[in-house]
Every structure is written in C-alpha cells, then in structure tokens.
Amino acid sequence: MGGFAWVTLATNDSYSLGALVLAHSLKQVGSKHQLAVLVTPGVTNPMRAKLATVFDLVQEVNILDSKDESNLRLLKRPELGVTFTKLHCWRLTQFDKCVFLDADTLVLQNCDELFEREELSAAPDVGWPDCFNSGVFVFRPSNETYDKLVQFAVEKGSFDGGDQGLLNLYFSDWATKDISKHLPFIYNLCSTACYSYLPAFKQFGADAKIIHFIGSSKPWLQYFNTETRKVQPTPDVKHLEAILQQWWNIFCLLIHPTLTPDMTGLAGAFAQLTLGAPRTAEQSALDDHLRRQGWEVGNIDYMGRDSFDNIWNKICQTLSAALPEDAPKTTEAPPPSTDAKPIEKSLTEGQLAAKTAIMPKKITPLANV
Ligand code: UDP
Ligand code: GLC
Ligand code: MN
Numbered sequence: 500m501g502g503f504a505w506v507t508l509a510t511n512d513s514y515s516l517g518a519l520v521l522a523h524s525l526k527q528v529g530s531k532h533q534l535a536v537l538v539t540p541g542v543t544n545p546m547r548a549k550l551a552t553v554f555d556l557v558q559e560v561n562i563l564d565s566k567d568e569s570n571l572r573l574l575k576r577p578e579l580g581v582t583f584t585k586l587h588c589w590r591l592t593q594f595d596k597c598v599f600l601d602a603d604t605l606v607l608q609n610c611d612e613l614f615e616r617e618e619l620s621a622a623p624d625v626g627w628p629d630c631f632n633s634g635v636f637v638f639r640p641s642n643e644t645y646d647k648l649v650q651f652a653v654e655k656g657s658f659d660g661g662d663q664g665l666l667n668l669y670f671s672d673w674a675t676k677d678i679s680k681h682l683p684f685i686y687n688l689c690s691t692a693c694y695s696y697l698p699a700f701k702q703f704g705a706d707a708k709i710i711h712f713i714g715s716s717k718p719w720l721q722y723f724n725t726e727t728r729k730v731q732p733t734p735d736v737k738h739l740e741a742i743l744q745q746w747w748n749i750f751c752l753l754i755h756p757t758l759t760p761d762m763t764g765l766a767g768a769f770a771q772l773t774l775g776a777p778r779t780a781e782q783s784a785l786d787d788h789l790r791r792q793g794w795e796v797g798n799i800d801y802m803g804r805d806s807f808d809n810i811w812n813k814i815c816q817t818l819s820a821a822l823p824e825d826a827p828k829t830t831e832a833p834p835p836s837t838d839a840k841p842i843e844k845s846l847t848e849g850q851l852a853a854k855t856a857i858m859p860k861k862i863t864p865l866a867n868v
Contacts (some may be wrong), residue, residue: 503614504555504594507602510562510581511541513764515550516719517583517602520749522553527749528609537587546762549754560587565652570660576715579661582633583652586662589645591641601634603712605746610686610708613637617857619670620680622687624663625695629674633663634711689713693738700738710742719765720747720793722804725786726778733799751775765789834849 505525511514515538522534535556538547550557563583571577588599598613600606613620618639621631638644657664667673667712684692688707691714693700712718719752721743722731728751730743751774758770768789772782790804799805 501593501595502533504535504591504597506535506537506588506591506599507552508537508582508585508588508599509542509602510539510584510762511693512543512546512762512766513719514602515542515546516750516754516766516769517717518550519553519601520746520806521604521606521719522550524606526553528606530606530609531610532611532614533605535591535594536716537584539581539584543762545759546766547764548654548756550710552757556591556593558591559589560584560590561651563587563649565657565660567656567660570656570658570664574659574661576661579659582661582663583665585633586645586648586652586665589640589648590642591640592642594640596637596639599633599636599638600709600712603717604634604687604711605712605718605742607707607710607742607745608708610620613682613686616682619666619673620682621673622682622684625689630663630667631673631681632672632687632689632711632713633661633666634689634713635682635709636666637682670830676855685709687711690716690736690739693736697738712736715797717728718743719750720789722790722793723747725772725774725782726776728774731804733793734801754849755824 507518507521509518512682518536521537525534533555534553534560536550536554537558537560538550539560539562541562542550547557561584562581563586565571565580565583567580568577570581585599588597591597596618597613614637616637619631619636621633621636624630624632648665651669652665653666655665685703685706685708688704688710690710690712693704702752716733716736718730721730721733721736724731728747730740730747732740732743735831736743755769755774758766760767760770762770768785772785773779778786793799796806
C-alpha cells in the first residue's frame, strides 16, 4: 500500500462507535490519507463489516494487556490495561508513516500536516506536561520498533499500567530533545483541560483541530435524548456541548441507521432504539439504563437531572406507590442536617436500593463500555 494512514483501535463494539465517528470526522474534513482500525476478537463480525465501509483496513490483532492492576488503580481506570494493544500499530508496515488517534477523539479541522512530523511526535499530557499524551501521536511503522517495545514492556512495564506510561518511558527524551516533536495542544485538546483552564479554552478553543474526550466522560456515555437527538452533557463537559453535539450528529446521521441488534455493548443497545420519535416505554427504560451506566462511571449532573431534589422526588414517588393507601405521604425534602435520615429509619439500605433501582430487570448490563 505505502503512503500515510490514520490508525485507531477498538477492542469492543462500544469503542467501535467512537472509531466510526472518528473515521467520518476525518472524511468530513477532507483528509486525503487512508484509514486503518485495529480490532481484537471482542469486536463482532457485524461491527467489523460496518467498520470496513469506512476504514480502508480493518486489521485483527490479539489483545495485549499489561494486567498491571496496581498502577491502573492509581490511574483510576482499571480497564485500560488493554491499551497495550495499541503497540500493534507499529506492525502496520504497509504504511510509511501513520498518526495514531484514540477512538475517543474527534477531528474538527483538516490536519493532514501532521504527517510532516517525525516519530515520536505528540502533544503534552495535561496531567503531567513533561509526558506526552498517547491519544494522538505520529509514528513510523517498523517491526523492529514493535519488537523492542514489547521487550521493553516485558522488562520495564508501564508506570500507569497503560500504553502512555510505557511509551513515555520508551521515548524518554521527548520532553527535552527536539521541540519539533511537541505537537501544539490544538492537535490533542484534552476535554478536561477545557474545564481546568476555561479562560484559555474560550480564547483558543476555536483553533482546536482534534478534541480528545479523555477520562470517563466519553461522548457515547453522555446523556442523549433519543427523541430530540440532543446531547445533555454533565456539568464537567457542559462547555463542550457544541462539540459533543457534533459527535452525536455524525452518530445519528451516519452510524445509527446501520447498527444491528447482533452487535454488542452500546452498539447493540442503540440498534434497538428509534431516534427522533416519541419514546416508547421500552426506550425510556433503556434511556434510564444508559443514564445509570453514565452515573456509575461518574457522569453525574449534580445540579440538573441528578440533583438532590430530583433524587428525593424519585424516592418519595417510589415509596408512595409502595405504601398502603391511607398512610401519610410526604414529598418534602428533609432539612440538610446531619441526623435527618427519615428513610433509613423505616427501610434498610437494601430495601431502599431495591425500591429506588431504576434499571429495568429485563435489560442485562452492557459489557465493557
Ligand atoms: N480502548 C479500547 N477498549 C477499551 C479501552 C480502550 O479499544 O476497553 C482503546 C480506544 O481506542 C481508546 C484507547 O484505547 O480510545 C485509550 O483508552 P481511553 O481513550 O478510554 O483512555 P483515556 O484517553 O480516557 O485515558
Ligand atoms: C491516557 C491516554 C490514553 C492512554 C491511557 C493509558 O490518558 O489518553 O490514550 O491509553 O492514558 O495509558
Ligand atoms: Mn482517549
């Protein structure tokens, strides 16, 4: 093949949704380079077929997992051991040069100029700017580099349990040696940075070329109103509403219509939903389930939908429905004092959890989203 390619990775159907949106975003900005996606056995055949309609190459690779639980715990992302699988990108030797993009990135403007850079070019990580963030990097495929990286991984491991800790140890002179390998932040604008330095985001945000939804606030885990097709982001990413909507617009227009129920994870769940139509009871139940999943990974709308008042109302409604007709009913929230715990007085924690659980029983938890 030769030439240049954008490369991403998906180990399951949920992350594949991110890969698909990313690929469409690259096409929308008119990139002239090829698209490749690494998939592992966790990606279903129907999803691979869907990926093949947008990517020039769908390459199966085996999972590489650091299994480094203690460092992953420090990172608060136990699931990221599998990001070692990224290393396979160095084996795509049919290309001369590539840019790796995480599946949780979205390309906002054409950035084909990235291929003028050399290995290993990347932007600083917002958590520790003397490290690069490994969600966007320029590299040269080489079996030799791949072997060395795997050897290095076996001997030295990774300080964060994921690929970023490994790659920063391997390309250890990145911080000091050659400034041309420091990509401007606009090529890997980390969503959390917008929040921690909002004035800079207001000043420079419009220049962003690639946005990276790092952490647990993935676009596909945001609350999305299937009836209005509008995303309703949690406060931590509220300032990114327009960009998140851009992600969902691509999803609704180009991806959702081709999803099938034999896909797994969120892809399979979304295949069962009709967008833009009044919600059926089943759809509302699924929405609740997705919202609960978002809640569990920390996407909580403290001041809005998930506010104390709303939770309290929900508890009262549920209890009223369960109490005998003549029992006194209350909808008044308890005063915010330390010992006011009227609910616990009459119900055990387990009973309370059972009464207020919103997950419909017939929907099984989605795997690994
Ligand atoms: N990834 C994947 N499956 C997983 C976790 C991660 O395919 O279960 C891939 C995907 O390409 C993802 C990348 O590895 O974008 C890095 O993970 P993530 O973006 O979740 O890490 P973060 O950028 O939030 O630290
Ligand atoms: C980071 C990067 C991501 C990487 C992860 C684990 O936050 O954004 O690409 O996979 O750390 O090292
Ligand atoms: Mn990422």
